[in-house]
Amino acid sequence: MLKFIIKRLLTLVPLLLAVSVVVFLLLRLGPNDPAMSYLRLSNIPPTDAALAEARATLGLDRPVAVQYFAWLGRALRLDFGISYVTKAPVTDHLLHYLPNTLYLAGVSILMTIGLSLPLGIMAARYQGRWPDHLSRALAYIGVSTPSFWLAFLMIMLFSVKLGWLPTRGLGGLSHVIMPAFSVALMSLCINMRLIRGNMLEQTHTRQVLYARIRGVKEGYITRGHVLKNSLIPVVTALGMHIGEILGGAVVAEVIFAWPGVGRYMVSAIFNRDFPVMQCFILMMTTIFVLCNLFTDILYAAIDPRMRLANEGSGND
Amino acid sequence: MRLLYAFMAAWCLTFGLAGSLFAQNIDREDTIIFSCLSNVGPLNPHLYSPNQMFAQSMVYEPLVKLKPDGSIGPALAEKWAISDDGLHYTFYLRRDVRFSDGEPFNAEAVAKNFEAVMGNAERHKWLGVTGKIAGFEAVGPYEFKLTLNSPYYPCLEDLSLPRPFRMLSPAAFPDDGDTSKGIKTPAGTGPWRLAKIALGEYDLFERNELYWGEKAKVSKVLVSVIPDPVSRALAFETGEIDLIYGLGQINFDTFDRLRQTPKVSAEISGPMGTMAAAINTAKGPAAELKVRKALNHLTDKAALIKGVTLGTQPRAETLFAPEVPYCDLNLRPYEYDSAKAAALLDEAGWKLAPGQKIREKNGQPLVMDFCFVGNNAAHKAIAEVVQAQAGRVGLALNLVGEEEDSFYRRQKDGDFHIILNPTWGPPFEPHALVSSMLLPAHADFMAQAGLTMKADIDARINEVLATTDKAVRQKLYRDILTMLHEQAVYLPLFHDALFMVYRPERLQNARFGAERSYIPFEEFSVK
Numbered sequence: 081m082l083k084f085i086i087k088r089l090l091t092l093v094p095l096l097l098a099v100s101v102v103v104f105l106l107l108r109l110g111p112n113d114p115a116m117s118y119l120r121l122s123n124i125p126p127t128d129a130a131l132a133e134a135r136a137t138l139g140l141d142r143p144v145a146v147q148y149f150a151w152l153g154r155a156l157r158l159d160f161g162i163s164y165v166t167k168a169p170v171t172d173h174l175l176h177y178l179p180n181t182l183y184l185a186g187v188s189i190l191m192t193i194g195l196s197l198p199l200g201i202m203a204a205r206y207q208g209r210w211p212d213h214l215s216r217a218l219a220y221i222g223v224s225t226p227s228f229w230l231a232f233l234m235i236m237l238f239s240v241k242l243g244w245l246p247t248r249g250l251g252g253l254s255h256v257i258m259p260a261f262s263v264a265l266m267s268l269c270i271n272m273r274l275i276r277g278n279m280l281e282q283t284h285t286r287q288v289l290y291a292r293i294r295g296v297k298e299g300y301i302t303r304g305h306v307l308k309n310s311l312i313p314v315v316t317a318l319g320m321h322i323g324e325i326l327g328g329a330v331v332a333e334v335i336f337a338w339p340g341v342g343r344y345m346v347s348a349i350f351n352r353d354f355p356v357m358q359c360f361i362l363m364m365t366t367i368f369v370l371c372n373l374f375t376d377i378l379y380a381a382i383d384p385r386m387r388l389a390n391e392g393s394g395n396d
Numbered sequence: 397m398r399l400l401y402a403f404m405a406a407w408c409l410t411f412g413l414a415g416s417l418f419a420q421n422i423d424r425e426d427t428i429i430f431s432c433l434s435n436v437g438p439l440n441p442h443l444y445s446p447n448q449m450f451a452q453s454m455v456y457e458p459l460v461k462l463k464p465d466g467s468i469g470p471a472l473a474e475k476w477a478i479s480d481d482g483l484h485y486t487f488y489l490r491r492d493v494r495f496s497d498g499e500p501f502n503a504e505a506v507a508k509n510f511e512a513v514m515g516n517a518e519r520h521k522w523l524g525v526t527g528k529i530a531g532f533e534a535v536g537p538y539e540f541k542l543t544l545n546s547p548y549y550p551c552l553e554d555l556s557l558p559r560p561f562r563m564l565s566p567a568a569f570p571d572d573g574d575t576s577k578g579i580k581t582p583a584g585t586g587p588w589r590l591a592k593i594a595l596g597e598y599d600l601f602e603r604n605e606l607y608w609g610e611k612a613k614v615s616k617v618l619v620s621v622i623p624d625p626v627s628r629a630l631a632f633e634t635g636e637i638d639l640i641y642g643l644g645q646i647n648f649d650t651f652d653r654l655r656q657t658p659k660v661s662a663e664i665s666g667p668m669g670t671m672a673a674a675i676n677t678a679k680g681p682a683a684e685l686k687v688r689k690a691l692n693h694l695t696d697k698a699a700l701i702k703g704v705t706l707g708t709q710p711r712a713e714t715l716f717a718p719e720v721p722y723c724d725l726n727l728r729p730y731e732y733d734s735a736k737a738a739a740l741l742d743e744a745g746w747k748l749a750p751g752q753k754i755r756e757k758n759g760q761p762l763v764m765d766f767c768f769v770g771n772n773a774a775h776k777a778i779a780e781v782v783q784a785q786a787g788r789v790g791l792a793l794n795l796v797g798e799e800e801d802s803f804y805r806r807q808k809d810g811d812f813h814i815i816l817n818p819t820w821g822p823p824f825e826p827h828a829l830v831s832s833m834l835l836p837a838h839a840d841f842m843a844q845a846g847l848t849m850k851a852d853i854d855a856r857i858n859e860v861l862a863t864t865d866k867a868v869r870q871k872l873y874r875d876i877l878t879m880l881h882e883q884a885v886y887l888p889l890f891h892d893a894l895f896m897v898y899r900p901e902r903l904q905n906a907r908f909g910a911e912r913s914y915i916p917f918e919e920f921s922v923k
Contacts, residue, residue, distance in 0.1 A: 116801040121445060125522055125837040126808050166437070166446050176595055232626065239634045247631045248622060250597060337622040337631075339596025347434065347623065350771070352801055 084380060088373050099365045100155070103358050104148050114164075115140055117352040121164040151358075160359035165351050170359045174341055178363075180250060181329055181340035187260035188325045189318070192267045200275025201307065207280060215272055222269030227328050231262040231335045248337035259336040263328040267321035274317055278310035285309075312383050319375030323368050427616040428903065428920055429637045431645075433623045436599045439582035439590055441562040442513050442575045449558045449913035450642070451619070454601060455496075456562035456584035459487050459506070459540075460552050462823040464910040466721045468552045472501065472563060472585060473540075482547030482864035483530075489538040493608045495565035497583040503534030505566050510542075512569065513560045516576040524831045524861055525554035525561075547862045549869060550827035557823060558913055587612045587918040597621055601917075612918035613905070625650065632897060633657075638922065639906070640897040641915055643668070648774065652706040654897050661900050664708055665908040667717035667891035669821030671709070671778070673766070673814050674839050674886055678846030681762055682813040686744035687791075688884035691814070692730035694737035694789050695782055701890050704777045708895070712888035714881060720825045722873040727881045738789045748790040755790035763792040764813035767806050770797030775816050778889065810842030814887065817843075821892060821912035826873060830857055843885055853879055 107114075115134040119126045124134075135141045139150065154161065160170040203215035238245040238258060246255050282288060283306055291301050330342030337343075341360060348356035436451035461471040470476075473487035493501035510532045513520065520526040530545040544551065555561045565583035569575060582590045587607045592600040601617040620637060622628045629650045631637045640646055646654070655662040681687045697711050710717075713729035738748075746755040746762045755762040766783060768775040776797055783793040793814070798806075806812045817839045820829055833840040834854055844850050853876055860872035880886065898906050904921045 112799070112801050113805070116805055120800060120804050124519065125835055126804055127835075127837045130837075173595070180596070232630075235627075235630050240630060243634065247634050247636055248627055249620065334624050335627050337620070337624070337627055339621065343623060344596070352799065 081377075081380065085373075085377060088376060092369055092373070095369060096362070096366060100152060100362060101148070103361045104151060105144070107354055107357060108144055108147070112352050112354075114138060114352075114354045117354065118164045121351055121353065155359075155362070161355035163348070163356050164353045165348070165356075170355045173344060174356070174359055174363060177339055177341040177344050180338060181326070181333070181342060184256065184259055184263065184329050184332065184338060184340060185322070185325050187256050188264040188267075188329070189322070191260055191264040192271055192321060192325070193318070195264075196268050196271035196275060200272040201279065201302075203272065203276040204279035204283075204306075205302070207276075212276075215276065219269040219273050222265045225265065227262045227266065228331050228335060230265060231258065231332060234258045234262060235335075248335075250339060255336075259329075259332040259338055262335075263325055263332045266328070267324050271314060271317060271321065274314055275310055278313055279306050282306040282309050312379070315375060315379050315382065319372045322371040322375075326364060326368065426614050426922065427618055428614055428639060428917060428922055429618045429620060430639045430641065430915075430917075431620040431622040431628050431631065431637045432599075433621070435593060435595060435621055436590070436619060438578065440575060440579050441564050441582075441584065442509070442516065442560040443519075444559065447559070450915050451590070451599070451601075452562065453558045453586070453911070453914045454588040454617070454917060455582055455586045455590055456564065457586050458556045458562050459489075460556050462553070462556050462910050466719070466822065466910075468556060471556075472506075476552075478864075482549070482862075483544050485542040485544075485551060486535070487540045487542070489540060490608060491538055493585050494606045495563075495567075495583045495585055496589040496604045496606055497565050497567055497581065498606065499565045499567045499583070501563065501585055502537050503540040504537075505563060506540045507532060507534045508566050508569065508573065509561070509563050512564075512573060512575040515574060516560075519576065520560050522832060522835070523554050523557070523560075523828065524548060525551050547864050549861060549863060550831075553823060553827055557828075558911070588617065591616075610918070613921040614917075617917050629654065635899075635902075638898060638903050639920075640895060642894050643892055643912075646895065646897070648705045648708055651708060651895050651897065659899055659901060661896075661898055661906075663896045663906075663908075665894040665896070667710060667712075667719055667821075668894050668912045669825070669892040670712045670715060670717065670819045670888050671890050671892055672712065672715055672817060672819060672886045672888040673782075674812075674817040674843035675814050675884065676810060676812055676843050676846065677883065677885060678810060678842070679813055681746070681764055683846050684744050685883060686740045687746070687762075689730065690737040690740040690744075690789070690791070691786070691887055692884050693733050693740065694785055694791070695887060695889070696732045696734075696785055697889055698732070699785075700778065700781045703781055704774060705890060709890040709893050712891045715819065715877065715886045715888055716826050716829075717891050720822070722870055723826055723877065725874055725877060727878060730884070734785075734789050741789060741791065746790070753787070753790065754792045761792065762790065763794055765796045766793045766814045766816075767796040767798070767803060767812040768816040769800050769803050771799065778816065782887075807839035807842065808837050810845060812839075812842075815839050815843070817886075818892065823911050826877075827861065830873075830876065831861060833857060844880070847879075847883055847885070849879060849883075 115131050115138060116126060118134050118138060119130055124130050139147055158171050162168065163170050163173065166173065199215050203212045206212050235247050235258065239247040245258055249255060288301060288305050291305055329340060330346060332338060333340040333343035334346050344356065345360045348360065432448060434446065437447035439447055439451060439455055441452055441456040457471050459471060459473040460468050460476065463469040472490055472493060474490050475488050477486045489503060489506065495501060514529060517526045525548060528544040528546060528548040529542065531543040533541055535541045563585055564575065564579060568579050568581045568583045570578060570580060587604055587609065588601040589604045590599065591602040598621060599619045603612045603615045622631060625646045628640060629646050632640055651662060654660055675688045675691060676682045701707060701709055701711060714727050716723040718724040741755055745757045748755045766779050768779050770776065779795050783795055786793045807815060819825060832838050833844065834857055835841055844853065847853065856872050856876050860869055860876065863869050863872065894908060896906060896908060902923060904923065905919050907916060907919065909916045
């Protein structure tokens, strides 16, 4: 197991390096000129002299390779430079906003698991009856509703019409319900259908048939045999949902004025604030990859077949 | 299974606790809640972005300030004297002023501020007065003298701007006195002091109890960070914010909807700038006067204002509104007349062949680029309306909506036929904007570059900024603006008017400020 984890951790290094090269080059070789962005965001008239000075200050007059390694060297020390807009260190601000995004994403994941489990189980148990039809309808609607639209609809209903929930910002639990739900809905629906499908598949396996023959109670069969085995693919899917949820959080943070990294990123993209964009993309890649790693480890832990297969290949 | 339930219970508990930690309690009583798309910044009075101008104006004061009638009135200077040659300005300061940190305000403090600003003069080059200041000194405890190297009439106007010539407490300066690198605390003499910055959430202003003038009626102003205009409108509807104020805070259609909401007051200010397009006199068909005039005649401004702004903005016939000082010139407007536009294009040799949609001359089609910032929905809508109207007379406009960097590069390089170029509004008009027409990095300079009389215009601009004789100044402004109008260098569309939306049963005495970025919060009260 340890070997498996170390092996997976080591593969992260080339991956992150490759991402850093792509991020750096995409932003540098695109049609945008960081020097121009810098001047515009500092309200300095972009004369040729000012542009040349900005290029020298930002190190843009050096060869791209030199710029990359200088940037990488600083990035390894978590120094991603100064934001063109706020003139404050990028890392400080991103780390300030990150807990808020993780809080939102955490609640969304909780909602995804907490709601998809009972709904999925119910749909499987009452297959072909109204709870199943209801869950199917909900899944269709949930998957095809854009999260920003859902967010505004919820605000209109729960904040403007009913006055139950606040429209925006950080605060108590009431503040997080709508943003988290708008982010979670799609993953929730996918997960619900996945659990239902897996459970139905498991009910037709031999061990369930054998349990029935042994006279094991139906409730125990559902909990102990069917559900337990159905959850394994759900763990993998959850790893994917983390990506969806972090992406969805960007939209929700803007609409609900949630002070997270996503909203910071949106304004950085809007302003062409290069240092922020680079840092954000690398940070999100790292989080995403780490979550996937965690899922794989979890998967290996709960499914011996996976672990044994890996150990087997390790011994080859 | 039990493990799963335990895990979920623990998760719920963690986030429940986390949620209560994140909870912020806002005391709504005696507080005006406003919103802004980002935090107000560190509030350095001598610097620009990310410092928000409206917030700088809340905390810091100038020596003299702009009055609602456009004239200059006293602020931290009770009175002032200008020498006959227009080179020496002596300011007599108020004696009863203290900064919000308790430091006394005096001529030494003023000199320290001027020293910091002039130490970073390159950064303020866009502002005429920084190039004119030859020296300054505190000649007495409450007497400050400013010397110019040549006469410059808008000296007082420039000193009244929200930045950079506003007064920071001497104790708030960094040890080396160089504020361009940052300040210790945002302490000014204004009616408000910045009490708290919650990054990404809000900024809290409290009444400055040491304020020398009439103290603010409410004790706090909370500026919530709301980036999205639709979310802002919804927050207003639920009563989470008390006020929507300014340009771009909400979209035109949202304003129109709120205007029809009962118990909501939705007001529109007088002209605070002009939405205009600059036409490049040095490029392609736009270099021809008749084509530029045709563009002015073919634009149906009434339809544009109705369609794009839902009738909220007043029509513009000239680059500056007649309310702007020296600009009530009775220039003859280019009335909407597409037949006249077509005739002008015919005269210029741009003929419409039968069955064709685009005019041609010597085999060249009449196509021009209309440039704007692509992600600005209002600018895009304006461009589309003008494009449709131009198409009716056989003039094809190619819409170039780009991100801001490319847009500013086009301005700088003159790489446009027509470019949306809104003016800056009071207190920058007309002097600061006219002065910027001399700078090659500005769209105005590039648009005027093809005029045979550009050198003459520039000479008059230099002259008008230097003259101390008001009558001469008026004449020179008339000459400059008449030339630009007759040469049809601009396509004025509508005057920018500010929006103010509030509930009279919650917010009282709300009114517009004299400047585009000044919100007179100190006069507002809440119930």
